[in-house]
């Protein structure tokens with residue numbers, strides 16, 4: 001089976017100009033294959049989040065080139081990039097970013113409704129399927145701000161899954177959870193790669209979790225210093 | 232796609248329903264005032280216009296005694312090339328009569344721009360009160376036509392206007408005249424004509440136009456009575472009042488008739504230009520006040536949307552991170568602004584209707600306006616249409632900048648800021 005590259009970068013560099021011009025990313029070259037579970041580790045401030053924002057197309061102010069599913073993101077308009085995020089990328093943040101005005105179910109459905117590929121009923125059905133995978137379908141009709149942190153993070157994962165994205169990115173998705181919930185969420189990620197061949201890219205501070213991923217990208221001072229293949 | 236945006240807008244709106252309500256109330260208040268003010272002002276305009284327009288000829292043909300415009304010397308071929316100076320020109324001795332009026336009346340009757348015509352005859356007289364004579368004017372009118380075209384009966388406050396026709400030598404006195412003469416219904420009064428003849432007339436009614444100048448001087452009688460009073464033949468008339476189908480063409484028709492019939496003609500617009508100005512200024516004031524109120528409401532919406540966007544930064548960041556574009560976010564907030572505008576505006580229309588119908592019930596009795604019993608209100612649907620359009624436009628403009636700001640929010644900054 002030939003490996004299908006989902007995400008690839010060519011010499012990505014990033015500068016911040018305030019207060020002084022500093023280079024926070026230096027010639028980053030990575031490529032991630034379909035079905036891989038990749039983690040990014042490194043000291044605080046080494047540029048992990050910055051890289052993730054670029055890879056997720058939210059930050060477009062960088063040098064170099066980004067390919068998602070073999071397609072260059074260069075010169076794409078804001079609306080086109082939004083479409084790419086909607087269709088191909090799922091994002092899970094450290095802090096559970098849910099829309100408090102909506103129910104759990106509606107939170108999961110929103111990106112699906114935005115994609116407009118399925119009818120509302122189908123999207124709802126799919127959302128319930130995703131909630132089932134994460135074991136929280138009983139929370140579907142609850143208001144998003146009436147559930148626990150661990151539950152919120154699982155809802156966020158369900159939301160990331162709704163459009164069957166090519167890749168799910170997480171910025172320390174377990175960072176704000178206790179040991180037990182962190183383990184639970186990490187376990188879900190492992191399941192997703194194993195059972196659904198889901199591609200995952202995750203920034204983590206937890207050595208233990210990193211070791212359990214297919215590949216660890218180690219960063220220091222804006223550079224990739226090591227790519228370990230554990231398996 | 233729009234359904235999704237609408238549903239997101241709705242949720243954001245309902246999550247902050249108190250603020251939203253305050254914003255909507257601002258719009259409601261201004262639209263209510265706008266509608267009420269315009270309806271009331273327009274009612275007032277109608278009333279004042281009605282005072283004049285309904286009771287006045289659109290074109291009045293008359294004969295003015297003035298020096299001839301063409302002097303004989305100018306007609307002469309011999310002196311045509313020269314400048315001829317003629318000094319001390321005096322008017323020729325002639326009567327106020329419109330000559331050949333039968334032909335003019337006939338021509339007017341056949342003109343299909345004309346709704347109707349009422350001939351009239353005015354006579355200077357003196358009302359005799361004991362030893363004192365009060366100057367006055369008697370209008371000899373074609374009672375039925377005068378009523379059909381100029382709503383004569385509306386100003387007859389006492390008595391039946393038809394008695395003028397049915398009772399010979401009868402008169403309807405102006406209210407002011409009647410008061411000065413202490414005349415009651417059925418009394419017989421005496422008047423002196425300009426030629427010195429004394430005539431007795433029976434009072435069959437009173438009229439009140441609401442204009443002191445008129446009510447203190449004028450009276451009405453039939454044409455025949457007036458002709459008898461003046462001792463003139465039965466085809467003597469001094470005025471022809473023309474009512475047109477379209478009042479707008481009055482100035483142009485006045486000119487046309489002036490040339491065609493060789494009489495003087497004045498149109499209603501020229502005769503009453505001061506009323507036109509009053510009306511348009513009242514309208515202008517209402518619009519200005521209404522729009523000012525709306526602008527204030529607009530600032531309210533602007534503030535509330537800005538606040539909402541500030542509070543909803545996180546939500547906007549999530550929406551963007553999960554694939555909503557800047558323009559989607561823009562549409563969401565514009566939808567919120569417009570919903571406030573439409574909801575507040577519609578409520579304003581209802582309250583405006585309510586408030587104006589309440590005003591419509593408030594008694595308004597003034598001696599000057601005998602036919603008016605309550606404050607005048609004009610329920611023109613145009614005001615309601617303008618009201619809702621204005622509220623939508625203002626809220627759109629008020630929502631535009633905040634929405635643009637929301638659409639430009641960089642999710643990375645928000646997510647990092649956590």
Ligand SMILES: Nc1ncnc2c1ncn2[C@@H]1O[C@H](COP(=O)(O)OP(=O)(O)OP(=O)(O)O)[C@@H](O)[C@H]1O
Pocket residue numbers: 016017018019024042043044045046047048049050051647
């Ligand atoms: N908006 C900004 N302007 C200037 N410098 C910034 C800005 N955002 C981040 N930086 C700097 O860029 C560097 C990389 O930040 P980044 O958030 O990517 O680090 P990180 O690896 O994710 O750290 P952590 O593990 O603590 O989350 C840091 O030195 C940070 O101070």
Ligand SMILES: [Mg+2]
Pocket residue numbers: 048049050171
């Ligand atoms: Mg970080």
